[in-house]
Amino acid sequence: MADFSQSQPQTQSQPIRQFFRELVPATDTLLWYFGGLVLFFFGVMLLSGLLMLFHYQPSAAPTTAPDGTPLLLARITDTTTWLGVEYLPGQLVPVRADSSGGNADFPTPLRSAAEVVCDSATGRPVHPSAAWVSIEHVVMRQTEFGSLVRSVHAWGAQLLVASLLIWFGGLAWQGAWRKPNSAVWSSGLLLILLVLASAWTGSVLPWDRLGYAAAWVGSSLPEQGIPVVGEPLAQAMRGGKEVGGGALTRMAAAHTALLPIALVLVLIFHASWWRRGVVSGNRGYDPSKPFSAAAVLAAGCGLLLVIYPFIASPFNPASPFFLLPLLLLPVCAAQLLNRLAGGAAVSVTSSQASSDGLYRQLVCWLLVAGALLTLAIAAPWTRGEGGFPIDLTQSQLAATQLRPEWYLLGFYQLLEWCSASVAMAFLLSVLLFLSLLPLADRPASAAKGRGAIRWMVYALFLLFLFLTLWGYMEVGG
Numbered sequence: 069m070a071d072f073s074q075s076q077p078q079t080q081s082q083p084i085r086q087f088f089r090e091l092v093p094a095t096d097t098l099l100w101y102f103g104g105l106v107l108f109f110f111g112v113m114l115l116s117g118l119l120m121l122f123h124y125q126p127s128a129a130p131t132t133a134p135d136g137t138p139l140l141l142a143r144i145t146d147t148t149t150w151l152g153v154e155y156l157p158g159q160l161v162p163v164r165a166d167s168s169g170g171n172a173d174f175p176t177p178l179r180s181a182a183e184v185v186c187d188s189a190t191g192r193p194v195h196p197s198a199a200w201v202s203i204e205h206v207v208m209r210q211t212e213f214g215s216l217v218r219s220v221h222a223w224g225a226q227l228l229v230a231s232l233l234i235w236f237g238g239l240a241w242q243g244a245w246r247k248p249n250s251a252v253w254s255s256g257l258l259l260i261l262l263v264l265a266s267a268w269t270g271s272v273l274p275w276d277r278l279g280y281a282a283a284w285v286g287s288s289l290p291e292q293g294i295p296v297v298g299e300p301l302a303q304a305m306r307g308g309k310e311v312g313g314g315a316l317t318r319m320a321a322a323h324t325a326l327l328p329i330a331l332v333l334v335l336i337f338h339a340s341w342w343r344r345g346v347v348s349g350n351r352g353y354d355p356s357k358p359f360s361a362a363a364v365l366a367a368g369c370g371l372l373l374v375i376y377p378f379i380a381s382p383f384n385p386a387s388p389f390f391l392l393p394l395l396l397l398p399v400c401a402a403q404l405l406n407r408l409a410g411g412a413a414v415s416v417t418s419s420q421a422s423s424d425g426l427y428r429q430l431v432c433w434l435l436v437a438g439a440l441l442t443l444a445i446a447a448p449w450t451r452g453e454g455g456f457p458i459d460l461t462q463s464q465l466a467a468t469q470l471r472p473e474w475y476l477l478g479f480y481q482l483l484e485w486c487s488a489s490v491a492m493a494f495l496l497s498v499l500l501f502l503s504l505l506p507l508a509d510r511p512a513s514a515a516k517g518r519g520a521i522r523w524m525v526y527a528l529f530l531l532f533l534f535l536t537l538w539g540y541m542e543v544g545g
């Protein structure tokens with residue numbers, strides 16, 4: 069086994085040359101591919117997010133047409149084509165109000181195929197916000213490839229969280245909180261928090277029922293669960309006591325500026341440690357068993373992908389039973405291909421190893437990009453009932469219902485069983501425990517204590533799986 073601590077002598081004047089000379093193990097364990105996928109998906113999120121920013125308007129105020137005419141919400145009643153786009157019954161579209169402001173001035177194709185949507189309590193027409201119209205109408209229907217970009221962003225978020233959880237789970241499995249990996253561990257923990265915060269703030273941006281509920285539930289958790297600072301923290305997130313337009317602007321600023329900057333910084337730090345590959349280990353593989361684990365896993369994932377649509381009713385591509393095999397299959401295929409083409413990755417030869425590693429990662433990224441694009445084209449992203457726009461001047465806010473993403477089901481289930489303050493106290497204690505592990509579990513600690521810590525981490529992992537499965541059964545996937 070190579071000694072990775074023996075890097076080349078470092079002079080401050082040659083950091084770039086040093087970067088390429090550094091001893092880097094070339095490795096291609098399955099876990100190592102997931103580390104690379106975190107980088108890949110972050111790039112996808114950055115690119116697709118930036119493209120949507122050309123159209124996105126972070127405003128909860130009712131929107132108007134460019135000439136100042138207010139827009140109303142209409143529901144399609146008969147299949148029709150308008151401005152080259154086909155609309156199906158039940159879909160929602162913004163239409164101009166007439167001069168009275170209460171009725172719609174329907175364009176000819178919609179005249180007998182749509183009706184104005186009114187709030188059930190007030191009977192007044194619903195005015196969609198600028199944010200909702202910019203995403204659900206402009207990006208999804210009026211922009212070329214807009215629906216694809218939005219779907220890539222939304223499905224990419226799911227796969228990014230999955231890759232990160234698998235990556236961090238693998239770090240935990242290897243006990244990677246100990247030296248010399250403690251920096252990878254701590255930055256990985258920070259990455260999970262930042263990515264979850266990104267997913268949460270992102271889900272608020274379309275400003276629909278789901279986004280509004282996510283803003284309420286997410287911002288009220290610190291209020292209910294953290295003494296003293298919880299309330300001011302919640303109000304800072306919302307921009308006041310209530311969830312309103314201020315909350316949307318703050319979430320948008322956090323999602324599109326603050327969190328991406330923080331993520332880039334943490335990723336640079338995390339990746340430069342991970343690049344040394346100390347965690348995944350320079351194990352190479354046994355050439356006599358080239359198809360072992362990856363082949364079995366790939367076959368299992370392929371089988372699940374084929375049978376899941378038949379056994380699930382209704383078929384939900386956002387289910388973890390579909391998304392996880394969809395992610396694992398191309399990763400296993402990449403590992404098998406790389407091993408067939410490039411053999412074992414065992415060399416520890418600085419820049420050679422880096423380029424070999426990069427090549428192996430690129431194969432994986434290409435296959436995963438294929439899976440992501442197929443998913444985005446075959447199942448364009450939709451928020452279902454939760455996609456109904458929010459009009460802050462009306463009463464339809466009461467109809468809001470939150471259906472958590474699969475990776476939040478565990479915490480959701482905890483909230484079902486105990487009060488928000490107990491659930492938050494538990495969550496914060498787990499975070500504190502995980503972040504203090506590098507300090508508590510030093511090489512000098514007694515072997516007995518180290519074993520106990522390891523078992524506690526495994527127990528937490530099992531608890532997460534158990535709660536997630538339970539939550540999954542409760543909400544029906």
Ligand code: HEM
Nearest residue numbers: 113114117118120124222225266267270271273274324328
């Ligand atoms: C780790 C990084 C990111 C994650 C996990 C993430 C996640 C999300 C999620 C879950 C949504 C809601 C999707 C939906 O249901 O419609 C969203 C929306 C959005 N995100 Fe991101 N995002 C990330 C980075 C970015 C970046 C870097 C930008 C731009 C600079 C961006 C811009 C947007 C915009 C404009 C929306 C609203 C459109 C929509 O709802 O699809 N995101 N994001």
